[in-house]
Amino acid sequence: MTDIRFGAAREMKRARAPLARTGAGGAIEGYASLFGVVDNGGDMVMAGAFARSLLKRGAAGVKMLWQHQASEPIGVWTSILEDARGLKVAGRLDLSVARAREALSLLRGGAVDGLSIGFRTLRATTDKSSGVRRLHEIDLWEISIVTFPMLTAARVDAVKRGALVPEPRTIDRTSCKVARLKSQQAALAFERQLRRLDGQRPL
Secondary structure, rough: OOEEOOOEEEEEEEEOOOOOEEOOHHHHEEEEEEOOOOOOOOEOOOOOOOHHHHHHHHHHHOOOOOEEEEEEEEEEEEEEEEEOOEEEEEEEEOOOHHHHHHHHHHHOOOOEEEEEEEEEEEEEEOOOOOEEEEEEEEEEEEEEOOOOOOOOOOHHHHHHHHHOOOOOOOOOOOHHHHHHHHHHHHHHHHHHHHHHHHOOOOO
């Protein structure tokens, strides 16, 4: 394996249908990431990857956004923790916000069913034979409710059963590079939004 450290690029990972339940008053809960599952970008989040970031930020320091739009916060995360399965989250949509009410309606109707993490990779290793990049340490800064997933294995039924898709021996490296590039471009666009909102000069 090759050890790689990332200190600058921000990335996003999307998980299909991790939301286990929506409750009264806009309460939601589910999994924003699953451990040991290779996503469409060829990445696998490892157990413990979020530990240091969560200790530093806590749930209050991680934003809840709509589709990674910095200008559209739609609620707050009240609990974010790692368990044996992945990154378990609970939060509450702010139903005084129109977009949050729309999001809740779409979640309940099944039209939107994904979560996506926005993060910076701090430490990762890449398996030369398979091309799988294992993310060992992640700086988590936002979790969004999204439409389209990158982590297709993280579905409601699979999460409830605790079933995980085995790691493939080989992956399509070109497709993985494209997926990673798109993820980084989306994260850069998000960072530009943040800078504009803060009144700073765009990158």
